[in-house]
Amino acid sequence: MRTPLAVVGLLALGVCLMANPLYLPVSVGAADPAYTHTVQPVTAESPVGPGSAVDPSEIDDGAVVAHADLDPAAREAFDRAREAADGGFGVEDPDERVDSLSYPAEPTLGDGLLVVEYEGERYEFWTRTVEREPGPVVFQRALLQPVAFLVGFLAVVAGAALGLRGRLGGEGVSRR
Template identity: 65%
Template structure:
């Protein structure tokens, strides 16, 4: 009887531990935002490939922005992102460029500009990326896999107890 209770308890604990993705990670703290800047050439499959230069003015929401029409801080951010292969991030909100927007879901004119620079067109993406706090990342990398593995071992132990209990029970019946 004890073996059955122990096996049932191990199964319950094992299933609970293996189901940890349902309740882990526990959010600790607020997301940590980063502000990204990325520049890449406009290619044929790009969502902005058909954008044309407006006839009048330099409307950023309606067309292509000439590099020289960007304010100096935006030009510096464009140059830095162009030079960096994967763009660059800033952590501090004060380090963002005031003339650029940083939405979480950029659209043309709001976080996405088409910039004409030296005869080529580039997509200039600026966005806010919310990263998970370090404690949540640690839960995903360490706690969840270890808990799942411990749950799996508990279920295996319960199965072993059940098999052992049956084999012992069968042996006692034969002796009688």
């Protein structure tokens, strides 16, 4: 009587644990925004048009902003991003953003994406808002969900093995 109950219990536990992506992650707090500033040279693959790649020599001069014409705070952010080893930097405090720049989640030319001419070269200057997941949600997705799935899988295998052992006559067989 105990074996069928254990088999059903292990199978139920295993299925519940393996289905954890359906009920995890539980939202814990609001997303944590960061504001990024990125500078890279304009290339043929630059998104200067509405979703199209164009030859850098064909960029409309009306879309290009001279470095000297940038607001002093924007010019400082551009220089800092251009000089950064990885091509950019981020800030977390909304008060540290540059007031003259926009920070959309999806930048477009003129709104989060500027083409800046500096020392004869043209650069893409990206400013955007990046929503980051709170730490507990990252923990759930990176560690808790995979471990729960693995434990659930092992519980299903154990339940199946226990059930098959009983059916194949492994239970109650006397050895002489």
